[in-house]
Amino acid sequence: MASALMNKPTGKQEVQSVRQINKELILEVNNLEIFYGEKRAVNEISMVIEKNSITALIGPSGCGKSTFLRSINRMNDLIPGARAEGEIIYEDLNILSEQINVVALRKEIGMVFQKPNPFPKSIYENITHALKFAGIKKKSMLDEIVEESLQKAALWDEVKDRLHKSALSLSGGQQQRLCIARTIAMKPTIMLLDEPSSALDPISNAKVEELIIDLKKDYSIIIVTHNMQQASRISDKTAFFFKGDLIEYDATEKIFTNPSVKKTEEYISGRFG
C-alpha cells in the first residue's frame, strides 16, 4: 500500500519520524510550516490524527485551518508560491516529500470542498469519472460501485431513477452528497472536508452531518468548519487554530466545556472571530 505512493523506489530509506508505531493513528504532523511566498500561513504545528474518528478544525477566517487541510492531500501544490516544511506522516511516509506520487496520494486521501462542485456530467459519470481513470472499465463493476457509494452517501433513493441525468439538476445538498459519494467511490482512507455544509440550507446541512457521522466507521475524517455547533455535534476531537498557530487540540467535549487556553474559550463563546 505504502509503496504505491512512491514515485519510484529510491535506494535510501524515507526519513523515519521519532514517533512510536501506534495503530490508532492515521496521520502525524510534525513541525508543519506552510508559506505563501514570503507570508507564513501555518506556524510549526504538530498534532496526531486518530483513525476512524472525526477531527474538527475550527478558528476564525485566515487562521490557517484550510491551508493545513489542503496540505494533507497536496492541493496546495496548485497554488503558485505555496510551499510546506516539516512533515506529515502517513503510512510511514512523509506526504510532503518530493518523492510522493500526489496522484496516488489523492486516491487515498480524498477531499470534499466547500461549494458543491459536481462535474457537468451525468450523476453516474460523476462517480465513474475517477474510477475509469483508475482502470475500472467493467460495466457491472462500475454499476455496483455507483450504487454502493450512492447508498453510503444516502443519496441512492433520491437519484436511482435518474442516474443518467445531469448532476447539475440536483439541489445543492444533493450535489454535495454526490461529491461525497464520488470521493467514497475511490475508497480513500482519509476524507478531508472543507466546510462541506456551509453553502447548504439547514435541512441539507443536517443530512450531510448525519452522513459524516455515519462515515466515521469506515474513514478517518478531518473537517474544517466555521460552525461551532457542528464541530461540537459531530467531532471526536477539535483543534483550535488562531493566526497560523495551533492553540489547543483536545477531545471535543473538553474543548467545548472546559478549554484549557483562554483564547479558545473566548472564541467558542463568541467573544471574537
Add this chain to the structure above:
Amino acid sequence: MNSKTADRIATGVFVAIAIIIISILVGLFSYILVNGLKHISWEFLTTPSSNIRAGGGIRDQLFNSFYILLITMIIAVPLGVGGGIYMAEYAKPGKVTDIIRSCIEVLASLPSIVIGMFGLLMFVNVTGWGYTILGGALALTVFNLPVIVRVSEDSIRAVPRDLKEASLALGITHWHTIKTVILPSAFPSILTGVILAAGRVFGEAAALLFTAGLSTPRLDYTNWNPFSDQSPLNIFRPAETLAVHIWSVNTQGLIPDVEEVSNGSAAVLVISVLLFNLLARWIGRLIHKKITATK
C-alpha cells in the same frame, strides 16, 4: 440632473447604439442579398468560371473556399487549442510567458496583406511549391492562430477552479483532468472562437492572393486521387477562393457580366458563412449535450 434621469438617458443611449448596429447589419445584409440572390441559380453554383465570356459560374471557387477552410482548420485548431492549453494550464507566470503572450498579440494585429507577403516568401518561394492550397492554408493558419490561442486560453481560464480541483482531488492526473473535465467545459466558448476564425478564413482575400493564387486548374470532380493535378483534393494546386474571385473579377475581370458575378458571389459568400456558423453551432450543441448529459 438626478440619478433617475441619468439612468433613463443611459438606457436611451444604449438602445440607440443597439439600433445603429442592427440597422448597419440589416442594411448590409439586405443590400448584398437583394443584389445577389437574383443572380444565384443552380447553374451559377455548378459551372466553372469563365475568363472572357458571360455566364460563368463559381463552382470551383466555392469548392476551393470550403477546402481551404477545412485544411486551415485541420492545421490551426490543434495548434491553437494546444497553445491555449499551454498558456492556461502549463505556462508559469514570468518573463517567458509574458514574451509569448506579447508575440501572440503582435501576431494577431498583423495586417493580412503582410501575412500574404510572408506566405509568398515562405510557403511559395522558399518551399518551392508555387501557389498552392497548402501554402494558402498555412498563411491563414498564421493569420488565425493568435485568435484561436487567445480564445482557447480565455475559455480554459473561465472554467471554474472548483471543477479542476474536484478532479485532481480524486487522484486524476493533470492531463486527464484537462482532457475530460476542463476541455469539455470550455468547449462551447472554444467552438465560438473557432467559428469566428473560420468566418475570417472564408472571407479572407489579401492573405491568399500571393499564396493560393488567382487561378484554378481545370478540375475533374470525379478524380479523387489527391496526388493528381486535376483532382480537386490535391493540396498542391493553385486555388482561387470565392473572396479572391470577387476581388479579381472586379479589378481585372474581362467578362461582360462582372457585376452579376461579383454580386452573386458576395451573396453566396455571406450565405455560406451563415450556414457554416449555424451548422457548427448545431453540431457543437449536440456534442455539448452528449458530454454534459443535459437534455
